[in-house]
Amino acid sequence: MLxxxxxxxxxxxxxxxxxxxxxxxxxxxxxFSHTEAGSSLDMMDAAEEATRxxxxxxxxxxxxxxxxxxxxxxxxxxxxxxxxxxxxxxxDSEYAASHGIRGETSLYKSLGxxxxxxxVWMHERQGAKQFDIYSDLMKHDPPSSAxxxxxxxxxxxHVEYSKRELDxxxxxxxxxxxxxxxxxxxxxxxxxxxxxxxxxxGNMMAGIWLLAVYVLVFGPVTFLARKSAQVGGFIAxxxxxxxxxxxxxxQG
Amino acid sequence: xxSLQFATTWADRFRTVGELFQMLRGSGRWWAVPVFTIIxxxxxxxxxxxxxxxxxxxxxxxx
Amino acid sequence: MSIxxxxxxxxxxxxxxxxxxDGEIVAAAAEERFSRVKHDSGLPxxxxxxxxxxxxxxxxxxxxxxxxxxxxxxxxxxxITQIQTFxxxxxAFRRTAxxxxxxxxxxxSSLAKGLKIDARKVIFSxxxxxxxASSFYTSPxxxxxxxxxxGVGEWASTVLFDATEKGIERLxxxxxxxxxxxxxxxxxxxxxxxxxxxxxxxxxxxxxGEPRYTDEVRRxxxxxxxxxxxxxxxxxxxxxxxxxxxxxxxxxxxxPARAPEGKLDVTTPEGRKYADIAASLQVVTEDAxxxxxxxxxxxxGRENLCLAGGVALNSVINARLxxxxxxxxxxxxxxxxxxxxxxxxxxxxxxxxxxxxxGPALTRPGLGASWSHEEIGKLLSDLExxxxxxxxxxxxIARAVDDLVEGKAVxxxxxxxxxxxxxxxxxxxxxxxxxxxxxxxxxxxxxFREQFRPFAPAVLAGHESNxxxxxxxxxxxxxWMLGVTPVKEEAxxxxxxxxxxxxxxxxxVVTENANPLFHRLxxxxxxxxxxxxxxxxxxxxxxxxxxxxPLQALRTFYSSELDVLYLGRFRLPxxxxxRHFYA
Numbered sequence: 001m002l003x004x005x006x007x008x009x010x011x012x013x014x015x016x017x018x019x020x021x022x023x024x025x026x027x028x029x030x031x032f033s034h035t036e037a038g039s040s041l042d043m044m045d046a047a048e049e050a051t052r053x054x055x056x057x058x059x060x061x062x063x064x065x066x067x068x069x070x071x072x073x074x075x076x077x078x079x080x081x082x083x084x085x086x087x088x089x090x091x092d093s094e095y096a097a098s099h100g101i102r103g104e105t106s107l108y109k110s111l112g113x114x115x116x117x118x119x120v121w122m123h124e125r126q127g128a129k130q131f132d133i134y135s136d137l138m139k140h141d142p143p144s145s146a147x148x149x150x151x152x153x154x155x156x157x158h159v160e161y162s163k164r165e166l167d168x169x170x171x172x173x174x175x176x177x178x179x180x181x182x183x184x185x186x187x188x189x190x191x192x193x194x195x196x197x198x199x200x201x202g203n204m205m206a207g208i209w210l211l212a213v214y215v216l217v218f219g220p221v222t223f224l225a226r227k228s229a230q231v232g233g234f235i236a237x238x239x240x241x242x243x244x245x246x247x248x249x250x251q252g
Numbered sequence: 253x254x255s256l257q258f259a260t261t262w263a264d265r266f267r268t269v270g271e272l273f274q275m276l277r278g279s280g281r282w283w284a285v286p287v288f289t290i291i292x293x294x295x296x297x298x299x300x301x302x303x304x305x306x307x308x309x310x311x312x313x314x315x
Numbered sequence: 316m317s318i319x320x321x322x323x324x325x326x327x328x329x330x331x332x333x334x335x336x337d338g339e340i341v342a343a344a345a346e347e348r349f350s351r352v353k354h355d356s357g358l359p360x361x362x363x364x365x366x367x368x369x370x371x372x373x374x375x376x377x378x379x380x381x382x383x384x385x386x387x388x389x390x391x392x393x394x395i396t397q398i399q400t401f402x403x404x405x406x407a408f409r410r411t412a413x414x415x416x417x418x419x420x421x422x423x424s425s426l427a428k429g430l431k432i433d434a435r436k437v438i439f440s441x442x443x444x445x446x447x448a449s450s451f452y453t454s455p456x457x458x459x460x461x462x463x464x465x466g467v468g469e470w471a472s473t474v475l476f477d478a479t480e481k482g483i484e485r486l487x488x489x490x491x492x493x494x495x496x497x498x499x500x501x502x503x504x505x506x507x508x509x510x511x512x513x514x515x516x517x518x519x520x521x522x523x524g525e526p527r528y529t530d531e532v533r534r535x536x537x538x539x540x541x542x543x544x545x546x547x548x549x550x551x552x553x554x555x556x557x558x559x560x561x562x563x564x565x566x567x568x569x570x571p572a573r574a575p576e577g578k579l580d581v582t583t584p585e586g587r588k589y590a591d592i593a594a595s596l597q598v599v600t601e602d603a604x605x606x607x608x609x610x611x612x613x614x615x616g617r618e619n620l621c622l623a624g625g626v627a628l629n630s631v632i633n634a635r636l637x638x639x640x641x642x643x644x645x646x647x648x649x650x651x652x653x654x655x656x657x658x659x660x661x662x663x664x665x666x667x668x669x670x671x672x673x674g675p676a677l678t679r680p681g682l683g684a685s686w687s688h689e690e691i692g693k694l695l696s697d698l699e700x701x702x703x704x705x706x707x708x709x710x711x712i713a714r715a716v717d718d719l720v721e722g723k724a725v726x727x728x729x730x731x732x733x734x735x736x737x738x739x740x741x742x743x744x745x746x747x748x749x750x751x752x753x754x755x756x757x758x759x760x761x762x763f764r765e766q767f768r769p770f771a772p773a774v775l776a777g778h779e780s781n782x783x784x785x786x787x788x789x790x791x792x793x794x795w796m797l798g799v800t801p802v803k804e805e806a807x808x809x810x811x812x813x814x815x816x817x818x819x820x821x822x823x824v825v826t827e828n829a830n831p832l833f834h835r836l837x838x839x840x841x842x843x844x845x846x847x848x849x850x851x852x853x854x855x856x857x858x859x860x861x862x863x864x865p866l867q868a869l870r871t872f873y874s875s876e877l878d879v880l881y882l883g884r885f886r887l888p889x890x891x892x893x894r895h896f897y898a
Contacts, residue, residue, distance in 0.1 A: 040870075041351050048866055053697035060698055060866070067874055087575040091509045091858070093353045102352065104360065203413070206298060210412050214405055217290050222401040224283045229399050232493035232537075232545020234475075240485035241667075248438040248668050251268060251423060252275030252387030257428065264424040264434045272387050284395065291394065295416035302417040 015133050025144070026081035030089040031099075033073035038101035040066035045106035046116060055113075058161050062120075065154045072147050079143070100192070114169055115181040121162035122185055128155035265296065318669055319376050321363060322661025323426065324383040324445070324653050326419055328354040328511050331654035332362035333734075334370055335661040338674020340453070342366040343682040343734040345654045347860040351867070354511060358422070359657075360429045365684060374432045381664040383656035384442035386422050388469035390415055392491060400555035407557040438668065440660040442468025443624070444476075444483060446651070449659030450621035451478040452666060453677035454646040454791070460617040462608055465624030465652075466496035473543070473607065473624075477615045482667045486614055492554035493545045495603055496625050498536045501551050501560040502596045506589055507573030510560065518629060519768050521597040522817035523581040524590030531568050532592075532599040541610050544603055581767055601632045608640045618643040623659070627651035627797070628736070630821050634798035637788030644788045649680055649795040650735035658734075679829050680739040680795065683732035684863060691865045691883045700869070703886040708832060711884055712839045719747050720843055723878035724761055726854055728868045729832050732861070737796045738853035739823060740773060740833030742861050742868070744877065746812065748772055748850040753812035757850070760876040763857045771796055772813035773823040775837040775847035782806040782848060783822050793824035796851075812850050823851060 019025060043063035050056045077086050089095065096102040108116045135148035170178050269292055276284055322333040330346040344366065346352075346359035367373060374380075393411050397404040418425070427434035440448070446463040461476035461483060472494030475486045491497075503513045506520065535550045550568070553560040566572055573579070573589055580586045608620060620642040622633060627647045636645045648655050665671040695702050705711050718725050727743045738744075744761065746753050748770075758764045772782075773796075779785060784801040785793065792798030799821045802814045813820050827834045841847025854868065855861045856875060862868045865882050872880045872889060880887040 044351070044866060044870060048864065053699075056694075056697045057699060060869070063870060064873060067870065071874075084575045091512075094356070096352055102350070104357070202301065206413070207409065209294065210409055211405070213290060213294060214401075214408050217287050218398045218401045218408070221283050221287055222398055225395060225398040225401075228281065230470075230490040230492065232489060233539045233542040234487040235490060236487050237474075237485040241482045244441060244444060244485075244663075245482075245667055248440070248664070249435075250271050250274075250387075251382075251385055251439050252271050252391070260434065261421075261424045261428065264427065265421055268387070268421060268423065272390075275387055275391065279391070281395070284391075284398075287398065288394070291416075294412075295420055298412075298416040299418075299421060 011129065012133050012137075015130065016137055019134065019137050023081075025141075026077045026083070026086045027089060029073045029077035029080065029144075030086050031095075033070045033077060033090060034092075034095045034099065035101055036066045036070035036073060038096050040064075040070060041102060042107045046108035049106060049108050050113065055165070058165075062158055062161075065158070069151050069154065072151065076144060076147055100196075111181075114166075114174070114177050115184060117162050117165045117169075118178065118181040118185055121159060121166060122182070124155050124158035124162060128152055128159055131155060265299065269296075318378050318665060318671055319370070319372060320661040320665045320669070321366065321374075321377050321380045322383065322445075322657040322659070322664070323359060323363065323380060324655075324657040324660065325358045326356055326386070326422065327653055328356045329652055329654040330356050330359040330362070331650070331657040332359045332366050333657040333661050334366040335658075335665050335674070336370065338452070338662070338665050338671050340658055340662075340677060340682055340734070342369045343650075343658060344684065344732075344863075345650075345860070348683060348732060348863040351860060353858060353860050358425055358429055363430060369684065374430050374436075377432070377436065378669055379664050380426060380430060380432060380437045381660040382422060382426065382437060382439050383445040383653075383660040385439050385469050386419060389442075390420060392467070392470050396492065396554055403552075404555040407555055410557045438664060440656075440663050442656060443471050443474040443488070444485070444663060445656035445659035446623035447474070447476045447478065447483050447621070447659065448663035448666070449650070449655040450623040450627075450646060450648040451476075451483060452662035452674065453648050453658070454619070454621050455676040456619040456621065456644075456646065457673075458617060459619035459621045459646075460608075460611045460615040460642070461621045461623070462604075462611055463622075463624040464495050464604060464607065464626035466500060467491040467494050472496060475607070475611045475614065477617070478621065480673065483663070486611075487543075489543045489545075492548060492551070493543075495536065495544065495600060497553050497560070498546055498551065499596065499600055499626065499629075501553055501565070502532075502592070504560045505565060505569070505572045506593060507575045507579070509575075514625070515628065516765065516768065517593050518597065518631060519815070520579070520581070520590050521593040521631075522769075522815050522819065523767060524587065524592070524594035526595040526598040527591045528569065528595035529598050532595045534568065535565070536599055536603060538603065538606060540606070541613070543607065543610070579765060579767065597629075597631060600626070600629065601635060604629075604632050605636065605639045608636055608642065612641050620645045622647045623651045623655060625652045630792070630797050630799040631819075633792055634786055634789050634800055638786050642788065644791060646791040647795065647797045648735075649677070649733075649737065649739075649797070651797070652736070654735070678794070678826075680733040680735065680737075681731035681741050681830065682734040683741075685731040686865050686883070688883050691885060694865050694869075695882070695885060695887075698869070700887060705884045705886055708835070708884070711881060711886070712832075712836050714886055715745075715836060715881055716839045716843050718879050719745060719840060719849065722747060722750050722753070724753075724757055724876070726868060726872050726877045726880035726882075727833075727836075728854065728862070728865065728880065728882045730830075732863045735795065736853075736861075737823075738851065738861055739794075739796060740825060740830045740836075740851065742854040742863070743833075744852045744854050745773075745836075746850040747844075748810045748812040748848055749844070749846065751811045753850060757812075757852065761856075762852065762875075767816075769815040769821070770813050770850050770852050771821040771823060772810060772848050773825050773833070773837065773851040775834065775841055776824050776826040778841070778847050779822065779824045782810065782846075783820060785822070790824075793822050794826065794829050796821055796823040798822065809846065810848060813848070 040063045047056050047059035131148045131152040135145050138145040320335045333343040344362040346362045347355040349361035397408045423437050443463045447461040458479045461478050463474045470490045471488040473489040477484045500510045508516050550565045552562050725745045730741050732742050733739050789798045799819050807814050837847045853861045
């Protein structure tokens with residue numbers, strides 16, 4: 001098990017706040033389901049693209065684990081809440097893209113093998129710590145606690161194999177490569193945190209501007225617009241054949 | 253070349269804006285022109301800010 | 316020299332890329348098959364790059380890249396509708412703004428950047444024209460009436476066309492928010508299912524009910540006879556709400572909506588009521604489509620009917636069109652939804668912009684990627700997966716027949732993956748349909764689906780009339796599993812796993828030309844059992860796209876209780892759900 005003698009006190013405190021509110025738990029679990037599903041897809045890409053057989057096997061097993069975790073979180077979220085909100089989150093096929101969980105290209109390809117392994121190691125280590133704390137905090141909810149404990153055990157395997165791979169690379173005389181990968185990932189993490197903040201702030205400001213535009217610009221013309229509202233029934237469309245060809249180059 | 257890409261992207265954006273107003277003229281919805289003008293300006297600003305995410309928060313604070 | 320055109324559909328749901336060479340589709344794939352995000356709506360660069368690589372060409376070889384609709388007209392429709400429904404549309408406006416302002420408005424430059432082409436090479440079809448072209452230009456007809464019915468494209472939700480060798484002429488259309496597709500989706504949401512995914516479930520649920528509420532449904536979706544239809548907008552909210560598609564007035568008329576996570580038990584009074592509403596919706600929708608088709612016949616006088624648009628996924632309606640209208644033959648493109656627009660856009664541009672000669676009709680579903688025996692073998696060796704390498708295809712077939720007769724659920728992965736939402740024997744889960752309880756088992760243990768969802772049969776061509784009452788003129792629907800047909804009385808007890816509660820089946824008739832290996836498998840199964848019919852369902856788990864690569868097939872296999880997997884010429888037993896990976 002993880003070393004309990006130096007708990008991440010801040011992480012524990014924040015987690016306690018997050019999980020304290022019962023209504024938040026199923027939504028958090030639903031979010032985790034998507035995150036794990038996204039990780040599963042990243043690991044599948046890595047298993048497809050890696051060239052070393054033993055590494056492909058480890059990545060594939062990791063993918064199976066993440067998929068199973070996604071399903072565990074999804075089932076637990078539904079068990080904790082029968083609400084439409086949880087169902088909406090779980091069935092939102094745009095969740096991964098809108099939350100930056102899955103990009104347009106394979107993570108393994110974009111990072112390269114060493115950096116990808118470092119990414120796995122760092123994220124799984126963080127995940128294992130988090131889930132260990134959650135398992136402890138959720139002792140009043142035994143099924144959730146047991147689920148986190150099971151997932152934590154899998155994360156430990158993920159931490160272990162990725163660390164062993166990084167150690168192997170270092171032993172082969174490529175320690176600077178590993179160090180550089182870890183550094184780049186830390187910078188990337190900071191950059192992503194800034195972008196998330198920027199995105200959130202931008203959305204908030206844009207929301208204010210949009211509300212102003214909506215009220216001040218749409219409002220005055222709504223009566224004019226309603227006069228030309230669409231009635232049902234057929235609208236004739238003469239001369240469309242030639243028009244479609246002539247207008248092929250335009251978007252409107 | 254990034255600067256060439258930037259130029260061609262924005263050239264196409266302005267071409268798109270032209271097509272939009274041409275389309276509105278053809279639809280007879282004259283009252284929509286000022287509405288869409290403001291919307292397009294906002295779109296161009298938001299598209300531009302999206303291209304510079306690290307600077308965007310500082311520009312937002314100006315407003 | 317060949318003319319290549321690349322068609323692209325994206326931005327709403329089911330993005331796809333299709334490559335057409337001299338009027339023939341040579342490569343086609345939905346983006347979700349590569350990204351593994353169900354109904355992926357983003358620009359399909361993965362699928363597009365694969366299409367080009369498969370054919371061994373570059374973007375420089377393309378005559379055009381064709382986007383399937385006019386984005387500015389769609390944007391116009393969104394904003395105009397939001398202005399008309401001020402102030403209720405504030406949330407919808409916000410969503411439109413966030414989706415369109417930074418991104419969707421500039422699709423031409425995004426495509427040019429992503430594909431590394433000159434933006435001037437990108438041209439634009441029209442949404443319903445793309446639907447129409449997808450169906451007409453892949454049909455065997457030289458002339459045809461074409462009916463497209465969906466949620467909405469730019470402005471149109473329904474369009475009547477007349478297609479000849481001159482091209483596809485638009486005759487009349489119905490505009491948003493008057494939309495059969497969106498009314499169906501509103502009821503889908505009311506019945507507690509997810510929009511754009513749950514419509515098929517509503518169709519399946521309808522078979523459990525009686526159409527007791529048709530008068531009420533007709534208050535929402537109103538016929539105007541020869542002038543089309545309209546929608547009483549007080550019952551729906553999809554034209555101004557970002558999150559909800561039906562109003563409280565609909566709930567007053569039909570009762571409270573079903574909670575999405577509520578278990579649907581059709582044996583309870585409440586469950587039966589929802590089934591009755593689904594049945595009523597099905598009847599009214601069918602009547603509406605039939606009326607449109609009859610009007611189209613009067614205007615064109617054609618014998619043939621091509622159908623496209625999301626409503627053409629309603630296989631119950633498709634199979635009734637030749638008996639309820641004067642049309643003699645009906646054809647539906649295998650991807651009648653928005654993914655098919657990529658095919659239609661490319662085919663329209665080839666035929667009508669380039670003036671190309673008419674290409675052949677589509678006869679084979681396998682238009683996606685494939686993997687060689689060596690590639691599969693290497694993967695299985697690398698993963699140290701327990702497997703049997705079978706000597707040849709005859710051995711594969713013999714072993715598979717043994718497994719099926721023993722009652723095993725078999726994963727079947729062969730050749731190029733299918734184009735469209737149906738699995739047609741390339742990426743399928745197969746089972747013996749004669750075994751009672753097989754559909755329950757597959758729903759519960761493998762697909763993890765609702766119990767009322769039926770499975771479909773695949774039958775060897777030439778034997779279909781032994782089991783099914785196929786209406787004349789529907790032969791072109793059956794290769795693509797797009798027509799629901801009554802099962803013959805004597806066959807119902809023989810095929811319990813694929814006969815729905817109302818005695819119908821969504822049949823696939825398999826010809827040798829369409830899928831030689833699957834055809835042989837059916838023949839061999841028929842020899843062994845006397846009945847060349849198999850249960851054929853898609854190789855995927857609930858909520859996931861159909862598998863495309865061998866690795867994805869393995870992951871799905873090891874995450875379910877499928878008994879055995881045939882990956883090309885390799886046979887894999889399910890080792891206690893992949894436990895060997897944990898040794």
